[in-house]
Amino acid sequence: MKEIQIKSFAEYKKAYQASVEDPETFWENIADKFQWQKKWNKTLEWDFTKPDVKWFQGGKLNITENCLDRHLEKLGNKTAIIWEPNDPDEESRYITYRQLFVKVSHFANVLKNNGIKKGDKVCLYMPMIPELAIAMLACARIGAVHSIVFAGFSSTAIASRINDSDCKMLITANQVYRGSKPVNLKEICDEALRSTPSIETVIVYRRTVEHTPMLEGRDKFWFEELEKVERDCPAETMDAEDMLFILYTSGSTGKPKGMVHTTGGYMVGTTYTFANVFQYNHGTSKENDVYWCTADIGWITGHSYIIYGPLAAGATTVMFEGVPSYPDYGRFWEIIDKLKVTHFYTAPTAIRALAKQPIQFVEKSDLSSLKVLGSVGEPINEEAWHWYNDMIGKGNCPIVDTWWQTETGAIMISPLAGITPTRPAFATLPLPGVQPALIDEEGVEMENIHEKAEGRLAIKFPWPSMARTIYGDHQRYKEVYFSAYPNMYFTGDGAYRDATGNYRITGRVDDVVIVSGHNLGTAPIENAINEHPKVAESAVVGFPHDIKGNALYAYVILYNDVEPSEVLKDEIKAEVSKIIGPIAKPDKIQFVSSLPKTRSGKIMRRILRKIASNDTSNLGDTSTLLNPEIIDEIIDRSLV
Ligand code: PRX
Numbered sequence: 001m002k003e004i005q006i007k008s009f010a011e012y013k014k015a016y017q018a019s020v021e022d023p024e025t026f027w028e029n030i031a032d033k034f035q036w037q038k039k040w041n042k043t044l045e046w047d048f049t050k051p052d053v054k055w056f057q058g059g060k061l062n063i064t065e066n067c068l069d070r071h072l073e074k075l076g077n078k079t080a081i082i083w084e085p086n087d088p089d090e091e092s093r094y095i096t097y098r099q100l101f102v103k104v105s106h107f108a109n110v111l112k113n114n115g116i117k118k119g120d121k122v123c124l125y126m127p128m129i130p131e132l133a134i135a136m137l138a139c140a141r142i143g144a145v146h147s148i149v150f151a152g153f154s155s156t157a158i159a160s161r162i163n164d165s166d167c168k169m170l171i172t173a174n175q176v177y178r179g180s181k182p183v184n185l186k187e188i189c190d191e192a193l194r195s196t197p198s199i200e201t202v203i204v205y206r207r208t209v210e211h212t213p214m215l216e217g218r219d220k221f222w223f224e225e226l227e228k229v230e231r232d233c234p235a236e237t238m239d240a241e242d243m244l245f246i247l248y249t250s251g252s253t254g255k256p257k258g259m260v261h262t263t264g265g266y267m268v269g270t271t272y273t274f275a276n277v278f279q280y281n282h283g284t285s286k287e288n289d290v291y292w293c294t295a296d297i298g299w300i301t302g303h304s305y306i307i308y309g310p311l312a313a314g315a316t317t318v319m320f321e322g323v324p325s326y327p328d329y330g331r332f333w334e335i336i337d338k339l340k341v342t343h344f345y346t347a348p349t350a351i352r353a354l355a356k357q358p359i360q361f362v363e364k365s366d367l368s369s370l371k372v373l374g375s376v377g378e379p380i381n382e383e384a385w386h387w388y389n390d391m392i393g394k395g396n397c398p399i400v401d402t403w404w405q406t407e408t409g410a411i412m413i414s415p416l417a418g419i420t421p422t423r424p425a426f427a428t429l430p431l432p433g434v435q436p437a438l439i440d441e442e443g444v445e446m447e448n449i450h451e452k453a454e455g456r457l458a459i460k461f462p463w464p465s466m467a468r469t470i471y472g473d474h475q476r477y478k479e480v481y482f483s484a485y486p487n488m489y490f491t492g493d494g495a496y497r498d499a500t501g502n503y504r505i506t507g508r509v510d511d512v513v514i515v516s517g518h519n520l521g522t523a524p525i526e527n528a529i530n531e532h533p534k535v536a537e538s539a540v541v542g543f544p545h546d547i548k549g550n551a552l553y554a555y556v557i558l559y560n561d562v563e564p565s566e567v568l569k570d571e572i573k574a575e576v577s578k579i580i581g582p583i584a585k586p587d588k589i590q591f592v593s594s595l596p597k598t599r600s601g602k603i604m605r606r607i608l609r610k611i612a613s614n615d616t617s618n619l620g621d622t623s624t625l626l627n628p629e630i631i632d633e634i635i636d637r638s639l640v
Contacts, residue, residue, distance in 0.1 A: 001033060001271060001275050001312075001313045001314065002282070004033055004034050004276070004470070005275050005279065005417065006276050006432075007030070007419070007421050009420065009421075010356075011178065011421055011427075011457050012257070012420065012432070014414055015432040016429075016430070016431075016432045017262070017267070017344060019252075019432040019433045019434075020268075020461075023044065023433060023461060024043040024044050024128060025173045025266065026045060026053070026433060027044070027433060027464055028043050028178050029509065030268055030272050030361045030463075030488030030524050030561075031043075031059075031264070031268045032054060033218060033399035034061070034066050034267065034268065034271070034312075035061065035066050035070045035214070035235055035436075036059055036061045036066075036285065036419045037060040037061055037062070037070075038057045038058070038059065038060035038061075039058075039059060039093075040055075040056035040057055040059030040264070041058035041059075041241055042054075042056075042057040043055065043056060043057075043213055043246035044059060044304070044462065045057060045557050046462045047487075048348055048462075048482050048487045048488065048489065049482070050478070051477065051478055051481070051482045051489075053106065053466060054240075054241050054402055055216065055240060055241070055262075055264060055265035055268075055302055055462075055464045055465075056240035056241075056264040056268075057240060057241060057246070058239075058467060059239070059240035059264050060237050060238065060239060061139050061237075061238060061240065061263065061264060061265070061267070062140070062141065062143075062235035062236060062237065062238050062263075063236055063238075063244060063266075063308065064104060064137050064141045064253060064533065065235045065260070065269045066138050066271075066312045067307075067308065067545050068097060068104060068137070068269055068302070068310035068311070069101065069235070070262060071097045072097060072098055072101060073393065074314075075097050076094050076095055076096065076097050076098040076247075077097075077098065077289065078096060078314070078316065079094050079095065079288075079316045080095055080096060080099075080100045080311060080315060080316065080317065081093075081094075081095045081100060081130055081133060081316075081319055082094055082095075082290065082317075082318045082319070082336075082339055083130050083291040083318075083319045083320075083321070084086065084318060084319070084320045084321065084322070084335055084339065085321050085322070086176070086177045086178060086179070086189045086321040086322035086323075086326065087177065087322075087328060088331070089336070092338075092339070093387050095130055095131060095484040097314070098132070100133075100137075100232055100311075102258060103130075103134045104134055104137040104138050104141055104233075104496060105138075105141065105231055105232055106226055106229065106230075106231045106233070107131075107134050107135060107138040107226065107229055108138040108139075108141040108142050108233040109229035109232075109233050110138070110203065110222075110226060110228075110229055110360060111138055111139065111142055111144060111169070112142055112226040112227060112229075112233070113225070113229050114169065114200075114201045114203070114220070114225070114500060115168070115200065115201070116139075116142065116144050116168060116169055117142070117143075117144070118142060118143030118144065118236055118238075118292070118552055119143065119145065119243075119505055120168045120169070121144070121145045121146075121166060121167040121168060121246065122135075122139050122142045122144050122146050122164045122167060122168065122169045122171065123146075123147050123148075123149060123162050123167040123168065123169070123170045123171070123199075124136065124146055124147070124148045124149070124170075124172075125137075125148075125149045125151055125153075125158055125172045125188075125189055126148075126151060126171060126172060126173055126185070126205070126297075127151055127173050127178075127183075127207060127416065128296060128319055128320060128321065129173065129176075129183065129205070129207060129321060129322045129579040130138040131173070131222065131320075132148075132203045132297050133297070133306075133319065134306055135171050135203075136148065136180050136245075136297070136303075136307060137307070137311075137319070139245075139362040139490070140244060140245075140263075140313055140629075141233055141235055141236065141244065142233070142236050143236035145240055145243045145244065145245055145246060145550060146244075146245045146246075147161060147162075147164075147165055147167060147245065147246040147247070147248070147258070148245070148247065148297060148298050148303070149161050149162075149248070149296025149298060150296055150299060150581075151176070151183070151185060151296070151298060151341075152296075152298070152581050152582065153265075153298075153580070153601060154188070154577065154578055154579060154581045155188045155189070155191035155578075156578060156579045156580070156610070157256075157579070157580055157581055158188070158189065158192040158196075158414070159192040159193075159194075159195050159266075160251075160255065160256070161195050161248050161256065161258070162196045162198065162199060163194065163196060163197075164248075164255070164256075164258055164472065165192045165246050165258055165471050165472070165494055166469065167639050168198060168199065168200050168201070168207070168304060169199065169200065169202070169203065170189060170193070170195055170199050170202045170203075170322060171202075171203045171205075171207070172186055172189045172204055172205070173184050173185050173186070173204065173205040173207040174186045174204055174205070174206050174207060174208060174210055174211075174212040175206070175207060175210040175212070176321070176357045177208070177322075178322065178323055179322065179323045179325065180318070180326065181328035182208070182210070182264055183222070185211070186204055186212045187588070190200065195467060196267055197198040198499060199218075199551070200218070201218060201324060201416055202215070202218055202219045203220055203222055204219055204220065204221055205221075205222040205324045206221060206222070206223070209415075212606060215523065220461065222505050228242045228590065229280045229620035233421055235612050238266025239264075240262065240265065241264070241265075241468070242263050242264045243261070243262055243263075244261050244262055244266055244301065245260075245261055245551060246258040246259065246261075247259050247261070247299075247300055247303060247406055249300075249405075249406040249407070249489060249519055249523060250512060250519050250520050250521035251476075251480065251512070251521050251523070251524075251627065255299075255524070256399040256521075256524070257406055257470045257473075257476065257477075257480070257627065258470055258472065259406050259467040259470060259471075260467055260469045260470065260472030261409055261467075261468070261470050261523070262468055262469050264464070264465075265409075265464030265465050265466070266304075266308070266409050266410075266463045266464070266465045267308065267312055267463040268465070269410035269463060269465025269466075269467055270304040270305070270308045270309035270312070270410045270431075270555065271308070271312040271410055272307050272311050272410075272433075273309065273310075273392065273410045273414075273431060273465075274304075274315070275306060275313050275315050276416050276431065276432075277374075277400050277414050277415075277416055277417065277431070278291065278343050278345070278372055278374065278417055278546065279372065279413050279416065279417040279418055279419070280310070280313060280343060281342075282314065282315075288316055289315065289316070289359055289371070290315060290316050290318065290339055290341045290342050290343070291305045291310055291315050291318065291341070291342065291343040291344040291599070292317070292318035292320070292339070292341045292344050292345065292553040293305045293310075293317070293318075293343070293345040293346075293374075294320060294324075294332070294338070294344075294345065294346040294350065294491065295345075295346075295347070295348070295377075298340035299406075299407070299518075300404075300406040301345075301376055301608045302378065304409060304465075305309065305345060307321060308478045313584070318335075318339060318341065318613045319433065320335065323354075324350055324354060328359075328360045328361065329354060329357040330361035330362070330364060330365060332346070332350075332354065332363075333361065333362050333364070333367060333392075333635075334365050336365060336367055336369065336370060337366045337369075337450055337609060338512060341369055341370065342369055342372065342562075343370075343371060343372045343373075343374070344369045344370060344372070344374065344392070344535070345373075345374030345375075345376065345400075345402075345516035346374070346375065347375065347376060347378065347501040347516070348377065348378050348380040348381070348384050348549060349377070349380070349516040349517045349547060349549055350518065350544065351375070351384045351387065351388050351515075351547055352381075352384050352547045352549075353385060353547045354366065355388075355391070356382075356547065356594045359391065360635075362391055362392065362480070362547045364455070365523045367392060367394065368394075368615065370392065370393060370396075370397050371397055371417075372397055372398055372400065372417040372418070373388055373389070373392060373393050373398070373399045373400070374399070374400045374401075374402055375399060375400070375402065376390070376401075376402045376404070376517075376519050376619055377402045377514065377517030377518075378423065378507075378514045378549045378550075378627055379504070379505050379506065379507060379549070380401055380424060380425055382424045382425045382553070383397065385401070385424040385425055386424060388477070389424075394548070396578060398415065398417045398418045398422060399415075399418070399422055400414050400415050400417050400422075400525075401415070401422075401425070401426065401427045401428070402413065402414040402427065403427035403493075403505050405468045405482065405491065405492075406409075407466065407491075408459075408462075408465065408466060408467075408491075409461070409464040409467060410466030411465060412430065412431060412434045412436070413427040413428065413429065413430050413431065413434065413436065413503050413505075414428065414429075414431060414458070414465070415427075415428045415429070416431075419445065421504055425504055425505065426502045426504045427502075427503050427504065427505055427564075428502045428503065429501060431502070431505070433463050433464055434459065435459060435460040435493075436457060436459055436460070436503065437457075437458045437460050437485075437488060438453050438455040438456070438457060438458075438495060438497055439455050439456045439457075439458055439488075439634055440453075441455070443484075443485060445458075445485075446456055446497075446607065449501040450497075450500075450501075451531055452498055452499050453496070453497045453499060454494070454495070454496040454497070454506070454530055455491070455494070455495070456484075456491075456493070456495075456509055457493045457494065457495040457505070458472070458484070458485050458488040458489060458490050458491060459488060459489040460488050460489075460543070462489075466489070476531070480492075484572055488510070491510060491511065491636070492508055492509060492512060493505055493506070493507065494506040494508070494509045496595065507556060511523060511605065513540075513542030513550050513552060513585065514542075514549055515542070515545075515548050515549065515550050515551060515552060515584075516547075516548040516583070517591075518583050520552070520583070520584055521577040522539075522540040522541065522542075522552075522605075523550065524580060524584075525554070525580065525584050525586070526538045526539060526540050527538045527579075528575055528576045528578075528580055528584070529554060529572055529575065529576060529586075530553075530574050531575055531579060532557055532571060532575045534559055534562045534568060534571075534600060535557070535559070536557045536558060536559050537556075537557040537560060537595065538554055538557065539554070539555045539595050539603045539608055540552055540553070540554045540586060541555075541604065541605055541608045541609040541612050542609065542612075542613075543588075543609070543612035543613045544613060545587070549587075551638075552584070552586040552587055552588075553590070553612035554572070554585065554586035554588065554589045554590070555564065555587055555590050555592050555595060555608055555610075555634065556572065556590070556591050556592065557591075557593065557594060557595065559590055559593055564591040565632070568574065569574070569589045572586075572589055573585045573589070579589060586618075588612070588639045590634070590637060590638060592633070592634055592637075593630070594627055594630050594632055595608070595630070596624060596625050596627060596628070596634070597623070597625065597626050597627060598624050598626065599624060599625075599626050601626075604622075604625060606620065607609040607619055607620075607622065607631060611631075611634055611635055611638050611640070612638070613640075614638075614640040616635055619631065
């Protein structure tokens with residue numbers, strides 16, 4: 001979508017200015033470039049106190065018409081998706097826009113034929129195969145709401161997400177290989193399905209020849225279902241504010257939050273940011289850019305920047321089924337070489353892990369096709385930034401360090417590739433339409449962008465792709481995001497701003513820890529640990545880790561008569577793995593006799609964080625503690 005692309009820094013400044021002075025006109029001009037069945041009549045209505053945000057009200061559209069139908073005339077034969085399998089000896093798949101259009105429409109009829117209607121919720125627990133993209137788009141085609149659960153989560157996590165939004169259908173695959181390890185997805189689903197009364201049908205894609213037990217009447221094979229239905233499926237008419245999907249993210253307390261994204265604003269926001277941040281170029285048929293985002297579609301990055309943004313912009317997007325270490329640590333670089341990838345978007349944790357490997361893994365591949373490098377998910381440290389820049393980009397590829405969140409739907413602060421001057425470890429400047437604010441300890445905005453400042457990051461004005469609510473719990477949405485500062489969206493992140501207005505995100509300021517780019521709330525992990533029958537109480541904090549960015553440290557109190565042991569630690573880790581998933585397993589577990597608590601009974605995590613980070617020289621004020629003596633005991637036996 002060239003017509004929405006900014007082409008110079010001067011243009012960026014102009015667009016930014018315009019977006020602040022008159023946000024409605026700014027976004028109208030962008031939204032106009034999409035295909036609407038009926039134009040909206042009210043661009044924006046908002047009230048952060050409720051909070052209530054509506055974009056493009058009265059507008060009618062279907063996002064799949066924008067991702068598929070609209071491209072058929074000019075880009076029908078262009079590759080929409082290149083799929084790269086886990087096993088390098090298996091063939092890649094190239095799917096054109098026309099083929100994708102047919103496959104999506106065909107599968108949409110399978111959904112309908114199995115009773116799925118507009119507004120129904122469908123849970124997807126799938127490997128990184130094109131059928132995941134097809135299933136997602138098929139839901140959107142008929143107005144069903146997809147809720148994708150990352151296929152590394154446990155059966156308990158799937159069940160709680162299915163039950164939270166009453167999903168009627170579950171789509172999965174029998175099995176998938178990740179590296180050399182088989183993962184029996186259907187088996188995990190079967191476990192979840194014991195406690196998900198709302199699920200009526202399970203569609204199973206056969207990814208491998210492995211036998212899958214099927215429950216008569218409920219479980220159906222993908223291919224057999226396709227044979228029963230027609231290929232044509234007109235797109236359902238959706239309101240701009242109709243729900244497009246729910247995606248769960250961890251919170252600092254309690255159960256995961258089902259973030260709700262709606263149709264029109266999300267489409268406009270993801271496509272605009274994709275086109276501008278990455279500067280994707282359509283070129284002539286031979287010179288088309290090939291864009292690869294290595295995230296899993298189970299996370300927001302995959303939703304917005306593997307599927308919706310790139311496809312609405314008519315790009316060629318790569319989906320990779322495997323892992324960066326299989327068959328060896330050169331896999332990413334081989335894929336770039338093989339597919340002639342021009343845009344590569346990955347996470348700092350992957351960069352750090354790959355930078356630790358012998359450089360020969362990089363050198364054996366030709367990376368000269370690369371034009372733009374991206375980073376997302378956590379702060380990128382300077383060392384990793386330079387390695388990425390020098391060894392992968394060979395000093396020729398701008399790095400876009402993109403800051404955003406599941407809640408924001410689209411990139412918020414980031415350089416535009418080749419346009420915004422970059423600075424290592426800085427996400428740099430807000431995109432047009434994004435009005436950040438840094439808030440000091442008194443809750444006052446530090447407005448002078450020509451003065452260095454450090455504080456909490458909030459956003460002052462609505463943007464089209466923002467989440468509209470937490471599914472089933474609007475009150476929680478209000479409390480978590482709109483109660484810290486009046487009339488602002490609070491991000492939960494801290495940030496530093498230099499005297500030229502460039503932002504550097506410093507990390508979470510709440511009890512969320514970003515481990516290997518995954519957003520993990522400490523409260524649900526503590527709840528999982530406490531499920532172990534021998535555990536009385538626990539506290540989990542993050543500590544800095546060379547590769548993962550942060551890792552988890554758990555302080556655990558056992559019941560009186562229980563002997564601490566290594567076996568017990570393994571059992572506790574297994575409990576977390578079972579309830580949440582392997583990504584949430586603590587790296588270190590320390591048994592303690594009690595936890596430092598304030599007089600009001602709150603665990604003083606600040607101190608536990610310092611101990612876990614081996615930074616005990618200055619523990620700050622401990623006078624409000626009920627049991628200050630416990631600190632020495634914890635330090636003496638700490639595992640650092
Ligand atoms: O702390 C920030 C961090 O990831 C959080 C959002 O996590 P999630 O909702 O899982 O979405 C991740 C992908 C968008 C943020 O609150 N984060 C994300 N990108 C960056 C980042 N921290 C620093 N720099 C980034 N570029």
